[in-house]
Amino acid sequence: MTDEPTRHHGGRLIAQRLKAQGVSRLFTLSGGHLFSIYEGCRHEGIGIVDVRHEATATFAAEGWAKVTREPGVAALTAGPGITNGMSGMASALQNHSPIVVLGGRAPAFRWGQGSLQEIDHVPFVRPVVKLAATAGATPEIPGLVDEAFAVARRPHTGPAFVDFPLDVVFMEADAPEIVEVAAPRATLADxxxxxxxxxxxxxxxxxxxxxxxxxxxxxxxxxxxxxxxxxxxxxxxxxxxxxxxxxxxxxxxxxxxxxxxxxxxxxxxxxxxxxxxxxxxxxxxxxxxxxxxxxxxxxxxxxxxxxxxxxxxxxxxxxxxxxxxxxxxxxxxxxxxxxTARREAERAELEDPRAPLHPMRVYGELAKLLDRDAIVIGDGGDFVSYAGRVVDSYAPGCWLDPGPYGCLGSGPGYALAAKLAHPGRQVVLLLGDGAFGFHGMEYDTLARHGVAVVGVMGNNGIWALEKHPMEYLYGGWSVAADLRPETRYDEVAAALGGHGELVRTPDELRPALERAFASGAPALVNVLTDPSVAYPRSSNLA
CATH class of the missing domain: 3.40.50.1220 (TPP-binding domain)
Structure with a gap:
């Protein structure tokens, strides 16, 4: 007698290949098209980290790649789940971040009849990834998942996308033998x-x-x-x-x-x-x-x-x-x-006594509390530009920013992944008040998963990266560049299960930062900063 081959549904086949690729966590937002994948991950011991917006799931996958140098994985439900996650894919492409995005898809046997969220993702995803493909049948799944990882890892590294029709991923097929994953071969320079x-x-x-x-x-x-x-x-x-x-x-x-x-x-x-x-x-x-x-x-x-x-x-x-x-x-x-002379010239700004605070004073105080291997994440315009100028890094993978694609809102996903990957290290999220508006609800995600990220916000009540140049160009006139002054974003973080504090003066800053680090909860220190301070830019964006 011969043993019958083991059969698994498509989601289990996906999870087996994820595990073989070394994946330990899947970032996602719940969707019915993904239930089979979730069930497969449960069997294979892959942790599921659910967020509040699909963009964050994709940015978390990229953040995981950035701090581990291994592919991060996101699973997005069909239709709007995929479109919501596209900014993260585009960011990963320009940053050469290796990620694999698994998509849900309307069932193949009903295609063209108007199923829920029915749309062909591949044509519009293809420009922002290295590979975009659809599984045509359940037995194809393991090979297609492996191909996605191979493409994501191949220099230049980057994102790969595969979606799975609902019927294909719920049906069963013979499970292939689990094979080891070989590292890509390095080429040599001429x-x-x-x-x-x-x-x-x-x-x-x-x-x-x-x-x-x-x-x-x-x-x-x-x-x-x-x-x-x-x-x-x-x-x-x-x-x-x-x-x-x-x-x-x-x-x-x-x-x-x-x-x-x-x-x-x-x-x-x-x-x-x-x-x-x-x-x-x-x-x-x-x-x-x-x-x-x-x-x-x-x-x-x-x-x-x-x-x-x-x-x-x-x-x-x-x-x-x-x-x-x-x-x-x-x-x-x-x-x-x-x-040395330029660092010395920064001292006056790092010690600036004004209130609302100069952004540089924030970093002057924060620097005294950062460990050498702290992971610092920037998500903002002028406030983060100052950080890019003065925050020093001492080890690889300690500075994360959106990169040349410049997509605000990436920070909470990056921070979530960084702290999960390195739970014993400080993870500090630098936020502009404008950037907080994109994915501030992810403080709920951080609280639910017990992820103690420390957020430090420069709150100047404006879109400074736009307002100051616009007023310079147009003689003091600006539009669509103002936010509500002194908004209590710290109370939002506290309401979502975190620790929040408002800082109005320099003397309040250091104690508030110390309490945030000691809180053991996702924290937001909301620092009111001077809206008249403009980052001195010399680069031409185009």
């Missing part, structure tokens, strides 16, 4: 390009490293730090690369970036596009030789000519550029003197 880059570095008097998010995804931080130390190259970091070289390392800089990039003779641009954040390449001097280094070829052409392009495994590439060149001590000393 040897001739490496030699070209070596020749440039060997003659560089003023080299600089500008590294970004893909350094983090490519796990290249140790090799980058070794290269910088071997050649004495100053390092600047943005995006998820912040913390990949500790902020207090002798070669780590932030305040001297404009001078360093503008005067460098050779720039290693590692895992970061020359987009608006780098002036579309104009942040570097016209005669600077640029070496573009990344895990894979970019999706679009560089906005200026580069001297060498090195695409492949970052560890081997960066180790291959090690060596000795001209003495850079004078160059590094010049930048350190400038860095």
């Amino acid at each position: 040897g001739a390009a490496v030699e070209r880059a070596l020749a440039l570095l060997d003659d560089a008097d003023r080299p600089v490293i500008m590294a970004g998010t893909n350094l983090y995804w490519g796990r290249g931080e140790n090799a980058l730090q070794a290269l910088a130390e071997a050649r004495g190259i100053p390092v600047f970091l943005n995006g998820l690369a912040r913390g990949c070289v500790p902020a207090d390392h002798e070669l780590a800089f932030s305040r001297a970036r404009k001078t360093a990039l503008g005067e460098a003779d050779v720039a290693l641009v590692v895992g970061v596009p020359m987009d608006f954040r780098l002036g579309f390449g104009a942040a570097f001097a016209p005669d600077c030789e640029i070496v573009a280094i990344d895990v894979a070829e970019p999706a679009r052409e560089h906005p200026r000519e580069v001297a060498a392009e090195l695409y492949g495994d970052l560890t081997s590439t960066l180790h291959g550029l090690s060596g000795t060149g001209p003495d850079t001590k004078g160059w590094v000393a010049k930048l350190r003197e400038l860095e």
Whole structure:
């Protein structure tokens, strides 16, 4: 006699492949199209974390990826569940965050007859993901889930989407043998390009490293730090690369970036596009030789000519550029003197006594309470821009922001995932009062799941990122840029099961922050900040 093959419904087949891929949590908002997946996760021991809006589920999946460097997973119900989650998918695409989004779908056998939430998701999801597909039959499910993870993990990493018709996911099929998941194979950079880059570095008097998010995804931080130390190259970091070289390392800089990039003779641009954040390449001097280094070829052409392009495994590439060149001590000393002077110049703002508070005073007090491995999440405009300028990171995965897609409302999902992934670490959510309006109800989610995130709000009663530039452009006139002054968002957090406090003066701030950290509950410190303070911007968004 032969054993009958084990049969499972589609949701169990999905959950088995999630477990094989190392998934421990699924972020979701309840929907009938997903019941089979939930039941499968219950059998396979995968935790289900339910939120109050599908956008948060997708952002939580991205947040999980950002703090673990493993794919995060969200499950969204059909129709509006998918459309609600699309901003998170678009964000993950631009941030190269590996996530897998599982969608519900109206039943295939009734297609075209007007089932509840019947719509073909694939055509409109496809532009914001690396893969968009529909399971055609129950036996296809395991292979399709594995394909989604393989695509999400393949450089450039990013989001993958698969939806499952209601009938297909509820029907049964033979369960395949559970197979191990192999890591994607790393490619190596072109040897001739490496030699070209070596020749440039060997003659560089003023080299600089500008590294970004893909350094983090490519796990290249140790090799980058070794290269910088071997050649004495100053390092600047943005995006998820912040913390990949500790902020207090002798070669780590932030305040001297404009001078360093503008005067460098050779720039290693590692895992970061020359987009608006780098002036579309104009942040570097016209005669600077640029070496573009990344895990894979970019999706679009560089906005200026580069001297060498090195695409492949970052560890081997960066180790291959090690060596000795001209003495850079004078160059590094010049930048350190400038860095120190600019940090010293910030002191007056960090200690500003005004009330309502200057945003910098908030960060001056907060910095005294942060652990070295605290995870800080930015979700706002001007208030978070100040944080990006002065909050230092000392380890990879400690600074999360929306990235170049700039989608406000990502913060609560990021914070939820970060604290679940690292329950023993401080997780601090920096919020503008405008950003709170997107997904402030997620304080209910944090409270229900016992997730003690500390939120710090800069509440200036305006959309400062829009109001100040609009008034500058139009002679003092602005529209659609005002919020209700002094709104008690702290009381909203308390009503949803958290800890809330209002801060009006600098003297109230430190004690309120200390109580928030000690509360053991999701907390919101609502700090009234001066609406007349405008972040000094110099970048051109377009």
